[in-house]
Amino acid sequence: MGKRRVGSVVLFVVLLGAWLPALQLVFAPPPRAVLVEQLARRQAVVALRDESDERALLRRLNPEWDLMSRTFGVLAFTNLALSEPGRADEHLAVADALIRQTLRDEQRGHLFFLLPYGRREPFHDDAQRSLFVDGELALMLAARQTVRESPEFRTALRRQVDEVARQLEVAPLHLAESYPDEGWTFCNSIAVAAVTLSDRIDGRSHRELVDAWLASVKTHLVEPRTGLLRSSFRHGGAPLDGPEGSTLWLSAHMLQLVDAEFAADQYRRARTLLGHRTLGFGWAAEWPAVLRNVDDVDSGPTIPLVEANAGSSGLALLGAAAFDDDEYLDALVTSLGFAAFPVRDETGLRYAAGNHLADAVLLYALTEGPLWKRASATPMLTRTP
Amino acid sequence: MTRSLALRTAVVTAAFFAFLELLGARQHVSALSGTVTDRAALFLGLLYALTFFVVVLLLPPLLVTGFLMRRLESSAARR
Numbered sequence: 324m325g326k327r328r329v330g331s332v333v334l335f336v337v338l339l340g341a342w343l344p345a346l347q348l349v350f351a352p353p354p355r356a357v358l359v360e361q362l363a364r365r366q367a368v369v370a371l372r373d374e375s376d377e378r379a380l381l382r383r384l385n386p387e388w389d390l391m392s393r394t395f396g397v398l399a400f401t402n403l404a405l406s407e408p409g410r411a412d413e414h415l416a417v418a419d420a421l422i423r424q425t426l427r428d429e430q431r432g433h434l435f436f437l438l439p440y441g442r443r444e445p446f447h448d449d450a451q452r453s454l455f456v457d458g459e460l461a462l463m464l465a466a467r468q469t470v471r472e473s474p475e476f477r478t479a480l481r482r483q484v485d486e487v488a489r490q491l492e493v494a495p496l497h498l499a500e501s502y503p504d505e506g507w508t509f510c511n512s513i514a515v516a517a518v519t520l521s522d523r524i525d526g527r528s529h530r531e532l533v534d535a536w537l538a539s540v541k542t543h544l545v546e547p548r549t550g551l552l553r554s555s556f557r558h559g560g561a562p563l564d565g566p567e568g569s570t571l572w573l574s575a576h577m578l579q580l581v582d583a584e585f586a587a588d589q590y591r592r593a594r595t596l597l598g599h600r601t602l603g604f605g606w607a608a609e610w611p612a613v614l615r616n617v618d619d620v621d622s623g624p625t626i627p628l629v630e631a632n633a634g635s636s637g638l639a640l641l642g643a644a645a646f647d648d649d650e651y652l653d654a655l656v657t658s659l660g661f662a663a664f665p666v667r668d669e670t671g672l673r674y675a676a677g678n679h680l681a682d683a684v685l686l687y688a689l690t691e692g693p694l695w696k697r698a699s700a701t702p703m704l705t706r707t708p
Numbered sequence: 709m710t711r712s713l714a715l716r717t718a719v720v721t722a723a724f725f726a727f728l729e730l731l732g733a734r735q736h737v738s739a740l741s742g743t744v745t746d747r748a749a750l751f752l753g754l755l756y757a758l759t760f761f762v763v764v765l766l767l768p769p770l771l772v773t774g775f776l777m778r779r780l781e782s783s784a785a786r787r
Contacts, residue, residue, distance in 0.1 A: 327710070327777075327781075328710060328733055330777075331710060331711065331714065331773055331777050334776060334777070335714070335769055335770065338768075338769035338772050339766070339769040341769075342765075342768050342769045343765070345766070346765075349764075358749050371745075380743070380745070383745070384742075384743060384745075407753040624740065624741070624742055633740060633741040633742065634741075637741075642742070662740070662761075663740075664734060664737045664757075664760075666734070666735075675734055675735060675737045675738060676737045676738060676740040676741055676757070677738065677740075677741045677743065678738055678741060678743040681741060
């Protein structure tokens, strides 16, 4: 190789070394308020339609994603209703539309939101119900009623909370099934958050049940090498999958309503073992390095070498926001500008690398706060159900 | 790497990226999150994403390398 060639390679490497740290400035996100406004506008457009291409695509790929996009949508718009009281009616109209559609679709059968393997065998639960569906619906209703009570949803909330509480009560170790013989920490933590949120507004108390669930989780679901919660288990509590980022970030946030100290500990551990931040960009791995696993449909693909996982990185936004980890949140949002391919049009903002669910998660992450604060500020009544 | 190779690579990659953009491949980058409906979309989406990352990460230093080398060569030739 001639001197000139060596010189040009060295020059290229030096320039690359100067360019990479500057990239974060190129992809610096707009102010959060702008992002929220643009994302919310598009989410509202889709939510207010009974059917949409976005939702049809989610259903085709994974019916769970359809339900989850509605849950995160309701959580986002109820938070917006609290943070922008002048536009509360407008935001609640979006949340209400999502809840009505979900109550309607749930009538088509409880398996409507489950992947086909949900039909392969019966649930151990006598009522043949999934905590995934009942828990998310309960959380939507509890969030809505926490902002402002509507007579339309009063009975539905009580019915859903009763159903969720029943499932948690009768399940061995209080760990209920999302699919036949398969329970998820994600769904159990959502269900318990829904019950806790509901208790603060309807005057009942499920504290005994919640305490029993929490004790069971700490005893049976904590993976000993990492101290992180396992993501799934068999009916009866036998371990299935180990800790996964796409479960942990969300579960830690839900646990804030139930046991703030335990929740913060889970976040700190997940941040250490799964979170990454380099040159102003942030991402998250799905599995701790000490516990390898395989891709599954909920995790999404992982980019090798850097271990950046789509599902975990998306939900890490929520974890970072919920635990006021601003540096990590900024880094994650910067990564969205770089690697998630933002598309802006007359309907607002979406990220082409993701889907409608991912956009809903992001919107919730950026609006999160007021609802949990209100729940924490409301004194809990202690009347037993 | 030579001056002309650096500049040629930069121009060809940028042109290929512009071609993919015109083809509408950007809408298929949902392949990155597993949200794809068919193999053609998966291929196009991954190709677009890969080209985008090359353009963003490597093109600016490649272009500057090419231009600086040209300046150096021409000033050396004048001497």
